[in-house]
Amino acid sequence: MNTTVNHNLAKLLISCPEKPGIISTVTNFLLEHKANIVHFDQHTTDPQAGKFFMRIEFDLEDFDSSFEKLEQDLHVLAQNYALDWTLSSKKQMKRMAIFVSKADHALMELIWRWKSKEIEVEIPMVISNHADLKEVVEGYGIPYYHIPMIKEKKEDAEQKALELLEGKVDFIVLARYMQILSPNFISKFPNQIINIHHSFLPAFVGANPYVRAFNRGVKLIGATAHYVTxxxxxxxxxxxxxxxxxxxxxxxxxxxxxRHVERRVLAEAVSWHVEDKVIVHGNKTIVFA
Amino acid sequence: MNTTVNHNLAKLLISCPEKPGIISTVTNFLLEHKANIVHFDQHTTDPQAGKFFMRIEFDLEDFDSSFEKLEQDLHVLAQNYALDWTLSSKKQMKRMAIFVSKADHALMELIWRWKSKEIEVEIPMVISNHADLKEVVEGYGIPYYHIPMIKEKKEDAEQKALELLEGKVDFIVLARYMQILSPNFISKFPNQIINIHHSFLPAFVGANPYVRAFNRGVKLIGATAHYVTxxxxxxxxxxxxxxxxxxxxxxxxxxxxxRHVERRVLAEAVSWHVEDKVIVHGNKTIVFA
Amino acid sequence: MNTTVNHNLAKLLISCPEKPGIISTVTNFLLEHKANIVHFDQHTTDPQAGKFFMRIEFDLEDFDSSFEKLEQDLHVLAQNYALDWTLSSKKQMKRMAIFVSKADHALMELIWRWKSKEIEVEIPMVISNHADLKEVVEGYGIPYYHIPMIKEKKEDAEQKALELLEGKVDFIVLARYMQILSPNFISKFPNQIINIHHSFLPAFVGANPYVRAFNRGVKLIGATAHYVTxxxxxxxxxxxxxxxxxxxxxxxxxxxxxRHVERRVLAEAVSWHVEDKVIVHGNKTIVFA
Amino acid sequence: MNTTVNHNLAKLLISCPEKPGIISTVTNFLLEHKANIVHFDQHTTDPQAGKFFMRIEFDLEDFDSSFEKLEQDLHVLAQNYALDWTLSSKKQMKRMAIFVSKADHALMELIWRWKSKEIEVEIPMVISNHADLKEVVEGYGIPYYHIPMIKEKKEDAEQKALELLEGKVDFIVLARYMQILSPNFISKFPNQIINIHHSFLPAFVGANPYVRAFNRGVKLIGATAHYVTxxxxxxxxxxxxxxxxxxxxxxxxxxxxxRHVERRVLAEAVSWHVEDKVIVHGNKTIVFA
Structure with missing residues (x-):
């Protein structure tokens, strides 16, 4: 959902081993910092000895002067309670690179939602192994980098991409990129690369899912957005x-x-990622949507 | 969802005007009473000056000795903070009366989910203006009361039903009852009577929704479960x-x-009501499902 | 569905009073004309005395030389059997005008599906009462006509539009046009104007359906594509x-x-209209999708 | 769909290699036999050289005297045109055996739809490797046979089942039977055994699909009804x-x-099978639903 943007809004994600009083501790902390909780979500894998997850949206009076202090104090709190956390604010818009090949449907959906402000993000660049979509992307004022992918020189191509991305991008969306990224590349963006697979995984893992779906005679086709590992x-x-x-x-x-399922599923996943609504837990996700 | 039943589980629902620190206040209170929060949901209509809603599931160590104390202290807290609240525990199973006419589909779905323990509830009685379903209901060991409905003596019939229900029932499900209840009857069970209407309200308000849906040429038919007013x-x-x-x-x-949509929609609504997941707010509901 | 385009493909739609042997009569006729039936759909409102509807896709060997003859003979057949019919071929692409106001989502979806050849149609023009979308539409090489709508001069504006459309357009799509067309305008395009309404009609007929859906507290929102009357x-x-x-x-x-439901629903409806899959019957449609 | 039952209704299913004029040939044949086509469905895998499928519902005047003649003449027609065909009539109700284990949800759904006449079928018997559901099944007047399944004596158990089924049953539904049938058993009922698998096949083929779906972290769970091979x-x-x-x-x-998806999916599949709406083509189905 996208209500009117409130630029004094911050989002706090916390993961930690389940322990009594954790909600009190964190909400007391926020109260002391004059943060007003706007939205609160929580999940525990097991109330006795599981893992605990929490997402809090809050308003800060006097945002500019108090956010930094809150962030500093959070470091201390996190150490004392062994919390994993990320804190972000509407002021710092996430920066998304889009990787494409030749198909434009997933790309265009993202661009349309970005232009209509449904997904509030910056798009510093689109990277492709083909030149096909250069004109349309640049028409939206987005830089387009064509990095040809030669099988034997995949490493070079990835290196070039990494240089372009360096310091400019927070996460990457593979909008039907059709190339497998190397472990080295992936390690630079842990849980920050979103791919759209054109089947309801784990059915039809691998190549040509539509042909295989056709051959199997399924009555539903699907699409899956997932983090790349x-x-x-x-x-x-x-x-x-x-x-x-x-x-x-x-x-x-x-x-x-x-294609229509892919567009919809990828756009939803990206929007949740941007809103810090997704927490990765092992090989699964908690989605506070 | 229906995980293994935990009979030390309690559920607290709170509504109040939005005010800073309300989450801290309540979670601190629970922590002091050694309640372990298992699940927490919250909603606010407006973080500045709206209405605040909260649902908390918690475990209590030493349930039997500590629940009463917690309930007493909650009265005090609620007064101090102007909270509307209800507290329930898995130990006190809700008691549901089902009103039917001749159609059995909604009734049978509720009975099947009750038997399979998907909906954990007691069914002290089924009341009907017809005798048709007596045998099948009694076959499940549920008392069946046939109260004929004569137009001129509707008041008498309702009076008879009220006497049967008195002290024995917490809420009522109209499983295709096809009779309009009087304001007097409804006033005895405020927000405790669930009806299933056979259209996607507010389309086809009133009688014969399927005939009217057919005549209008809609491409979707629907069903709506709602509290009776x-x-x-x-x-x-x-x-x-x-x-x-x-x-x-x-x-x-x-x-x-x-019929299949009706069965599904009514069963979902009843299951949420039983789990205390529904809060009525004006003419709408907050559903923490 | 959109398989590879076969330009020797023709589509025949027939409506008539139910009578025995109508399928034989028409399929024999096609066989005599060396037409190979690729797809056949049929519906009857009542096998005894109802109305009969039929849609046939067929291939014609030697299309160019034989299509005209088939069309002529069809006139005779239709007279003998009192058939209402339309015959179209893939060679004659339908021409669609799009009317818009300021919102671009429905427009962009149609343009995207047109560009990707999912909807095979010509778009000779976009007409709008606002200038907002001029640049983006013209960027796709589509003429854009801005006809301001002054309440007192609605008739003039419609007249201007009719002049632009005259002889250039087969049907019109109101892609969130937000203006009510006059009976005079509508009479020029009977069952050839498609509108997208932002509710699951007949709920929330009229203005501001989303506000009213919000106030009513529905759990589903919808969209409806319909012919304008x-x-x-x-x-x-x-x-x-x-x-x-x-x-x-x-x-x-x-x-x-x-918006996303509107996009999807409108695009489906337009695609079926273009493929001659929709037959209007009174106030309903038969959709052979 | 289940309109009022018309006992003069017959259903003809035809498969054959695609050839010109096949629709004319068959509809002419029916017209000559004074059959009035009520519903007609057709599919071709490829209009040039594919396989052709057809399903026709028709009324016969003077059903009792003319059905037999039509059936005889169909034999001749089929030989001349190399048609595979089945002909059935509403008068000959299909006979369905249900195999269950301990879970009752799929069984109860089938029984409810049978009782409410949504699925018009005879149920001559329920067979189970457990005694658990004996009482409830017999309560509906359906014979229940408990055939214990001892791993080493599976062949004997199947033999016993085959003897019970012999001549009494047209098709079998495995309503969560949880046993793998032998090739010998399956060969007695080719394309006449329907199973419900608790995943969206081909994901989670094999045992424990729910546990594996949980471990994989999917966002949708599914169910699949399929013929047993x-x-x-x-x-x-x-x-x-x-x-x-x-x-x-x-x-x-x-x-x-x-469970709820399983109930719905299995009941739909069974209802289509009963209505002769399913044609098996290799490892896929054509469903004229």
Whole structure:
């Protein structure tokens, strides 16, 4: 959801081992810092001995003068209570790079939601192994870098991309990029690369899911947005959805129908990531949507 | 959701005007009473000057000895902070009366979910203006009362029902009861009567929604579970869902297809009511599902 | 569905009173004309005395030389059997005008599906009462006409639009046009104007459906694509869909969430209209999708 | 869909290699036999050289005297045109055996739809490897046979079942039977055994799909109804559906939520099978629903 933007809004994500009183501790801390809780979400894998997750949106009076202090004090609190945490504010907009190949549907959906301010993000660059979408992307005032991908020189291509990204980008969206990233590349953006896979994973892991869906005769096709890890198509799932099909659909029809699911699923996942609504826990995600 | 039952579990619902520190106040209170928060949900209509809603599930060590004390202290807290609240525990199972007419689908769905322990509730009685379902209901060991409904003697019939319900029932489900309850009757169970309407309200308010849906040529039919108020079909909506149909469906087909939506929607709504997940706010509901 | 385009493909729609042998008659006719049936759909409102509807896609060998003859003979057949019919071919692409106001979401979805050839149509013009979207539309090489709408001079504005459309356009899509067309205007395009209404009609007929949906506390919001008639929001429904929402959504959030349903529903309806899959029957539609 | 039952209704299913004029040939044949087509569905895998499928519902005047003649003449027609066909009539109700283990949800859904005449079928018997559901099944007047399944004596158990089924049953529904049938058993009922698998196949093929879905962190769980073949979980899919879940669901919650999808998906598949709406084509199905 996207209500009117409140630039005094901050978001705090916390993960820690379950312990009594953790909610009190954190909400007391926020109260002392004159933070007004706007939204609070919580999850525990097991109230006895599990892992605890919390997401708090809060308003700060006098944001500019008090945010820094709150952040400093949070360091201390986190040490005392063994909290993993991230704190972000609406003032610091996330910076998203989009990687594409030739297909434009996922890219255009992201750009449309960005232009209409549904997804509030900066897009410092689009990177592609093809030149096809250069004109349309630049038409939106977004820099487009064409880095050809030659199989034997994949490392060089990735290196070039990393140099472009360095210090300019917080996370990456693979909007039907169709290339497998190396472990080295992935390690630079842990849980910060979102991919859209064109099946309801774990069905049809790997290549050509639509052809395989057609051959298997499924009655639903799907799409899955997930964080990229070194295990291909095995990363934490952020969002999935499906679309009903029938015997009349050819493999090509599945592909066309699937594009709409992909657009929707990827855009949702990106929007949640941007709003700090996703916490990765092992190979799963907690999504406070 | 229905995890393994924990009989030391209690549920606290709170509504109050938005004020700073309310989460701290309540969670501190629970911590002092050695309550371990298992699940926490919160909503505010407006962080500045709106209404605040909170639902907390918590475990109590030494439940039997400490629950009463907690309840007493809560009275004091509530007065100090102007909180509306309800506190319930898994030990006190809610008691549900079901009102039916001749159709059995909504009734059977509730009974099946009750038998399979998906909905943890007691069913002290089924009341009907017809005798048709007596045998099947009694087959499940549930008392069945047939109170014929004569138009001129509606008041008497309602009086008889009220006598049967008196002290034995916490809430009522109209599982396709097809009778309009009087304001007097409704006033005895405020926000404790759930009805299933066979359309996606507010479309097709009133009688014969399926015939009217057929005549209008809609492409989706729906069902709506709502709390009963004196304004017919205007009470707070708890849950809605729809089913896709097409030009091949006759009005009779719509009715048949609709039954499945009705079953699902009503069962969901009842299950949330039983789990204290629904808070009525004016003519709407907050559902912490 | 959109398989590879076959330009020898023709589509025949027939409506007539139900009579025995009508399928034989028409399929024999096609066989005699060396037409190969690729897809056949049929519907009858009542096999005894109802109305019969049929849609046939067929291939023609030697399309260019034989299509005209088939069309001529069809005139004769239709007279003998009292058939209402339309015949179209992939060679004659439909021409669609889009009317917009300021919102771009429905427009952009149509343009994207047109560019990606999901909807095979010509777009000779976009007409708007505002200048806002001129640049983006012209960027796609589509002429954009800004016809300001002054309340007292609505007739003049419509007249101007009619002159632009004259002979250039087969059907019109109101992609959130926000103006009510006069009976005179509508009469020029009977069952050829498609509107997208932002609710699951017949709920929230009229203005501000999202605000009213918010106030009523519904759990689903929807959108409805329908043909425009003189009865506002009462024309034959082509397609509807819904999206689940919850108590967290503000009226503004509903509007944003609803945009995606509107895009999807309108694009489906337009695509079916273009593929001659929709037959209007009284105030309803038969959709052979 | 289930309109009022018309006992003069017959259903003809035809598969054959695509050839010009096949629709004319068959509809002419029916016209000559004074059959009035009520509903007609058709599919071709490729209009040039594919396989052609057709389903026709028709009324017969003077059903009793003319059905037999029509059936005889169909034999001749089929030989001349190399048609595979089945002909059935509403007068010959299909006979369905249900195999269960201990879980009752899929069984009860089938029984409820049978009692309410949504699925028009005879149920000559329920067979189970456990005695648990004996009482409830017999309460509906349906014979219940308990055939214990001892791993080493599986063949004997199957033999006993086959003897019970012999001549009494047209098709079998595995309503969460949890046993793998032998190739010998399956060969007696080719494409006449329907199973419900508790995942959106081909994801989570094999045992414990809910636990594996939980471990994989999927956001949708599903169920799949398919015909049983010798390749476990690989038979032709009839119907699939999914349900949205989230991080709050335990593996046990998934199982509970999944039951409702299973009920719905299995009941749909069975109803289509009963209505002769499913044609198996290789490892897929054509469903004229």
């Amino acid at each position: 070194n295990d291909l198509d095995e990363g934490p799932i952020i969002e999935q959805d499906v679309q009903r099909i029938n015997h009349r659909y050819t493999a090509e029809d599945l592909k066309i129908a699937g | 004196n304004d017919l079909d205007e009470g707070p909506i708890i849950e809605q869902d729809v089913q896709r149909i097409n030009h091949r469906y006759t009005a009779e087909d719509l009715k048949i297809a609709g | 003189n009865d506002l929001d009462e024309g034959p429904i082509i397609e509807q869909d819904v999206q689940r929402i919850n108590h967290r959504y503000t009226a503004e959030d509903l509007k944003i969430a609803g | 010798n390749d476990l979980d690989e038979g032709p899919i009839i119907e699939q559906d999914v349900q949205r879940i989230n991080h709050r669901y335990t593996a046990e919650d998934l199982k509970i939520a999944g």
